Amino acid sequence: MTAFVDVRDLSVDFKTRNGVVHAVRHVSFTLEKGRTLGIVGESGSGKSVTSYSLMRILDAAGVIAGGGISFDGVDIAQASERTMRDIRGREISMIFQNPRAALNPIRKVGHQIEDVLRQHVQADRSNVREKAIEALRAVRINNPEERYHSYPFELSGGMCQRIVIALALACRPQLLIADEPTTGLDVTTQKAVMDLVAELTRERGMAMILITHDLGLAAAYCDHLIVMKSGEVVETAPALELFRNPQHAYTKRLLRATPHGTGNVRDLLPEDAQPADAPPAPAPAAAVTPLLEVENLVKEYPLKADPTGVFRAVDGISFTVGRGESVGLVGESGCGKSTTSAMIMRLLDPTSGIIRFDGVDVGAVSAGKFASSPYRGRLQMVFQDATDSLNPRFTARRAIADPLLRLGARGDRRSMPRAALDARVAELAELCGLPAHLLDRFPHQLSGGQKARVGIARAIAVSPDLLVLDEPTAALDVSVQAVVLNLLVDLKEKLGMSYLFVSHDLAVVRLLCDRVIVMKGGRIVEEGGCAEVLEAPKQDYTRALIAAIPHPPL
Amino acid sequence: MTSSRGMIVLKRLAQAIPTLFGVIVVTFILTRALPGDPAAYFAGPAATPESIAQVRAALGLDKPLAAQFLRYVQDLATGDLGQSISTGQTVLSDIVTRLPASLELTLSALALSVAIAVPLGILAATRQGTFIDHLCRVVVTAGVSLPVFFTGLALVYVFYYQLGLAPAPIGRLDFAYISPPPVTGFFVIDALLAGDAETAGAAFGQLVLPAVTLAIFTLAPLARMTRAAMLQVLGSDFIRTARAAGLSRRQVLFSYAFRNALLPVITTFGMVFSFALGANVLVEKVFAWPGIGSYAVEALVVSDYAAVQGFVLVMAILFVVVNLLIDLSYTLIDPRVGFDG
Numbered sequence: 001m002t003a004f005v006d007v008r009d010l011s012v013d014f015k016t017r018n019g020v021v022h023a024v025r026h027v028s029f030t031l032e033k034g035r036t037l038g039i040v041g042e043s044g045s046g047k048s049v050t051s052y053s054l055m056r057i058l059d060a061a062g063v064i065a066g067g068g069i070s071f072d073g074v075d076i077a078q079a080s081e082r083t084m085r086d087i088r089g090r091e092i093s094m095i096f097q098n099p100r101a102a103l104n105p106i107r108k109v110g111h112q113i114e115d116v117l118r119q120h121v122q123a124d125r126s127n128v129r130e131k132a133i134e135a136l137r138a139v140r141i142n143n144p145e146e147r148y149h150s151y152p153f154e155l156s157g158g159m160c161q162r163i164v165i166a167l168a169l170a171c172r173p174q175l176l177i178a179d180e181p182t183t184g185l186d187v188t189t190q191k192a193v194m195d196l197v198a199e200l201t202r203e204r205g206m207a208m209i210l211i212t213h214d215l216g217l218a219a220a221y222c223d224h225l226i227v228m229k230s231g232e233v234v235e236t237a238p239a240l241e242l243f244r245n246p247q248h249a250y251t252k253r254l255l256r257a258t259p260h261g262t263g264n265v266r267d268l269l270p271e272d273a274q275p276a277d278a279p280p281a282p283a284p285a286a287a288v289t290p291l292l293e294v295e296n297l298v299k300e301y302p303l304k305a306d307p308t309g310v311f312r313a314v315d316g317i318s319f320t321v322g323r324g325e326s327v328g329l330v331g332e333s334g335c336g337k338s339t340t341s342a343m344i345m346r347l348l349d350p351t352s353g354i355i356r357f358d359g360v361d362v363g364a365v366s367a368g369k370f371a372s373s374p375y376r377g378r379l380q381m382v383f384q385d386a387t388d389s390l391n392p393r394f395t396a397r398r399a400i401a402d403p404l405l406r407l408g409a410r411g412d413r414r415s416m417p418r419a420a421l422d423a424r425v426a427e428l429a430e431l432c433g434l435p436a437h438l439l440d441r442f443p444h445q446l447s448g449g450q451k452a453r454v455g456i457a458r459a460i461a462v463s464p465d466l467l468v469l470d471e472p473t474a475a476l477d478v479s480v481q482a483v484v485l486n487l488l489v490d491l492k493e494k495l496g497m498s499y500l501f502v503s504h505d506l507a508v509v510r511l512l513c514d515r516v517i518v519m520k521g522g523r524i525v526e527e528g529g530c531a532e533v534l535e536a537p538k539q540d541y542t543r544a545l546i547a548a549i550p551h552p553p554l
Numbered sequence: 555m556t557s558s559r560g561m562i563v564l565k566r567l568a569q570a571i572p573t574l575f576g577v578i579v580v581t582f583i584l585t586r587a588l589p590g591d592p593a594a595y596f597a598g599p600a601a602t603p604e605s606i607a608q609v610r611a612a613l614g615l616d617k618p619l620a621a622q623f624l625r626y627v628q629d630l631a632t633g634d635l636g637q638s639i640s641t642g643q644t645v646l647s648d649i650v651t652r653l654p655a656s657l658e659l660t661l662s663a664l665a666l667s668v669a670i671a672v673p674l675g676i677l678a679a680t681r682q683g684t685f686i687d688h689l690c691r692v693v694v695t696a697g698v699s700l701p702v703f704f705t706g707l708a709l710v711y712v713f714y715y716q717l718g719l720a721p722a723p724i725g726r727l728d729f730a731y732i733s734p735p736p737v738t739g740f741f742v743i744d745a746l747l748a749g750d751a752e753t754a755g756a757a758f759g760q761l762v763l764p765a766v767t768l769a770i771f772t773l774a775p776l777a778r779m780t781r782a783a784m785l786q787v788l789g790s791d792f793i794r795t796a797r798a799a800g801l802s803r804r805q806v807l808f809s810y811a812f813r814n815a816l817l818p819v820i821t822t823f824g825m826v827f828s829f830a831l832g833a834n835v836l837v838e839k840v841f842a843w844p845g846i847g848s849y850a851v852e853a854l855v856v857s858d859y860a861a862v863q864g865f866v867l868v869m870a871i872l873f874v875v876v877n878l879l880i881d882l883s884y885t886l887i888d889p890r891v892g893f894d895g
Contacts, residue, residue, distance in 0.1 A: 055798055057794060057797050057798055060682075084800075085800045085802065086800065087800070088797070088798055088799060088800030089798065089799035089800030089801070090800060093798070093799070094795075094798040096791060096794070096795060096798075098791060101790065101791040101792060102791045102792055102794070102795045103792050103795065104792045104795075104796070104810050104814070105792070105814065105888075105890065106813060106814060106887060106888050106889060106890070107809075107810075107813075115796075115799070115801055115805065115809075116799045116800070116801065119799070119800055119801050119802065119805070120800060151889045151890070153889075153890050164795065167795070167799060168798075168799070
């Protein structure tokens, strides 16, 4: 008797210009109906490729090079394309990361669900609409009759993911593959989406494969976990077992690198890579002198539907960031945290309110003119997407030198001599742990972590006093995130900068910040020392945010 | 939804007004700035300075520029585009007879070009690196690199001179036939409407070679854009979703991929259309096609202000109309248009 899903010795190769890449090597696992399996690994581990092979939707360059996949007795590797088409969507379904992009942008969501229903003859012309609305209702969408007519761009990310789930479950498949289904969603949305998926799969007795880089998430929703690294399975164990007693060194490293409720930023690093010094203690709140003072900051946008009305993205917030202090700005998407950081960075003009930097009202200078202000160099930013925020035609060296060329060293606006510039770039690279031989590479030749280092080196090149960090580790693997977070802690200590750390991830904020500000709907709902807010939150909203973080069962 | 679409149409129309006014001003000034004296040309080679001055006064060319412009705009408002000094006809009647000739040629060429370029582009995108992809590349390269007068002459040489399959390249209709009573101004359609199959066949025969010549030229940008747009869309996430949902290849390709790829293709089509209409002078010359392009060039050579202005104005209006139609087709295809624009 073979298992419901039986993957044996699966190998997948990709033909590329530089020869064959073995993306997946000798992977084996089984899965029974009603069970959930988590495939955990970092980028490039082959976890997505494994799941694509299950549905045979690999790119044209990818081929199943060895081994077999059996699904409910069907040999997937050998099945005809016609059989596969019947299996896809009806027997095995998949939900994806980046749900908005996963939907056809110019087709009503209701019609997209109808396409699937009709393809698999689950409905005919007379009742297809009814069934599509039913599928929307099944994923707890309010007003399904109205939402049926919506286009993806009219819906939020979480709502789009519900539509993708509705699409995947419309034909009542027996196996659901969820490929990083909550990456890019807020923690509370993540919890809502995952709870929904778990509930629906349990109700229908389905099997599920959850592919994720987040060990906490995998542990919270899966019975059994496999850990993959560079195309191979390094460890297979029941979820609890894996956390209590990890066997493989890589699993241990991943576990360490995942931020959880306790410990400090050094604990994220592997034991053999611990720096000699302990992380600096948080600055005592009373002693700091304010560097940045924000008073009654407001940003309004005119409403499209009603030209006389306005939407208040930021609704009268006040806070300070002290010299050498790091403050976390936390909230879900749409809470106004990014708008706030853009105004502080003087990339956006506030509607009203005061932004005082080092005692001077920098908010008085318009965003368009701020580039030539002497304060420009003292306020710098590290951006969320390390790839998109680097000029693809600039080498790492040029990218790091850019602010030096434009702004010059502090107090000296004349251009730097060539030798001094090179020396400064080399110094910055060393400071940020970027090997010197990588300096002449272009962004596409660098890894995610290396690009993050370039972005940080660029931001600190002009020795800013305040660094605004906009989710600098959101796109990074956990082990890389661990290293980057440690780098940030060290840099702050060495250079005495202040940080404004914008994030939706409370677990990361806790590691890096002295104080935290929680925002919701453009207002500050709670503010205080990190430990205080996270361990004894006063507001329900903060409690909900903290509760939504998936915790590894430690 | 309907009212917002109506608003978009009105807005786009309103945006066209300053464009048209700008075109009127620019063409007016430009034609005045051109070298050559129309009064001297019109008065003939044997004219004395006095008779030239007389002609100049009769044409109103002795007045200050502002006054000339005012008179020009007043005339325009009454539909008077002026008198062509080279043909002796009103510019309006010249354009009314010649524009349909150009439109007939351009539209049939573009219909042919789309009928070939779009499937070719789709096939090339779905079968990357195969024979059809290479064929697409060859056609695209040939289309852009061969000048139309060369393809036109080559086609005439082969199909008329060598094989005798095509009629002589002497315009829209052989002298043996009488032009059909004008309804649409398109000879083939007019002849069919008049029930004259023989004339329709003859007009069609005349149309084939110039249309093919122009189609070869316009094929290239369309095929290339279709291929590129399809490749981009086929690589996107929602195509993966559609495949993972088990949708048939046909449905993935057409209702998911192609409809999304249509937007850049339509943009290109609009550009090619406007361009082909005004720039097919060479094709018209090679085939003695009495179109608006050759009319404009002849007028330009003799400093025929009114005719050149009329031509540019008509082209500008056509550009505006074509762009309006493209914007409207956008709102039909893409629900996002009009929300952020």
